[in-house]
Amino acid sequence: MQTLSPLPQYLTKRYHGWKATSYAENSSWFRRLANEGQRPRAMVISCCDSRVHVTSIFGADSGEFFIHRNIANLVPPYAPDGLQHGTSAAIEYAVQALKVAHLIVVGHTRCGGVAGCHAMCSGAAPELEEKTSFVGRWMDILRPGYDRVKDLPAEDQVAALEREAVLVSIENLMTFPFVRAAVESGELSLHALVNDIAEGTLLQAEEGGRRWVQI
Incomplete structure (x- = not known):
């Protein structure tokens, strides 16, 4: 070639x-x-952003995490429609084949994908509305999150949407029958985190995402 x-x-x-x-x-x-x-204890879904390095954050060794990265750490809803779904395939393999005990979604501050979604949904990025935009169609997953933050003060919306990217992913994970079954049986636990890349802090969602606390 x-x-x-x-x-x-x-x-x-x-x-x-x-x-x-x-x-x-x-x-x-x-x-x-x-x-x-491999026998990883946890699967981590994080953003492609080069500033997010989950193995360093948790001091993980080789073989410890099964990691999947995509734009804005998003999980699509369960949709067995015959199309190619890299994220869904990774989740299926982690839960059903590897039997991971924990599934952790890690979002982060200053996320370009989330900022793009906010711009698209607010009408400021018409190019992302084009059917040919892979990023735009991927960020459609986060539209329900935008609907939940659009009435906040303008200066708070993007930061709130970064957290929603994690919560929407957790909600979508529970639409996968094998994930729901594993959670309900106690074989799998779900975790929602946001990493502040400037401060090095981790926030963890509690009470169904109604409260975020620093670890």
Whole structure:
């Protein structure tokens, strides 16, 4: 394929540094993961944003988290319509095959996807309304959240919508029959968090999302 290029040199150097240090010091653990398979205790759904690094936030080792990232950490409603659903497939695999005990949705402040959704829903980003906009059609998932914050003072709406991105995802998770069954049987717990990327703090939703407390 003529479109392929060599990896940038700075990434190649970082790889060799990792291989010579972290991997070399833990090579038996990596081989064990390869031979015995993964047994993560939790699935984390977080944003693609490069500033959100959940393994660093929780000090997680390889094999500990099953991680799925997408724009604005959104979960679509359950919709077995024959189309391709990467997020739904990841959730199905985590819950039904890996049997994770925890499913954690991690939102964050200064989220570009959430800001785009707010602009789209408020009429300030008509380009996202186009049927050809992948981002716009993905952010349609968050429209119910916008409806819940649109009457707040203008300066509070985007921050409130960042929290709604997490709560809408939790609500949509419960539309998956296998997720609901696992939650109701006590085999799976759902968690809603928002990371303030400037302050390094984590807020956790309590009382069904009516209250947010700092961990």
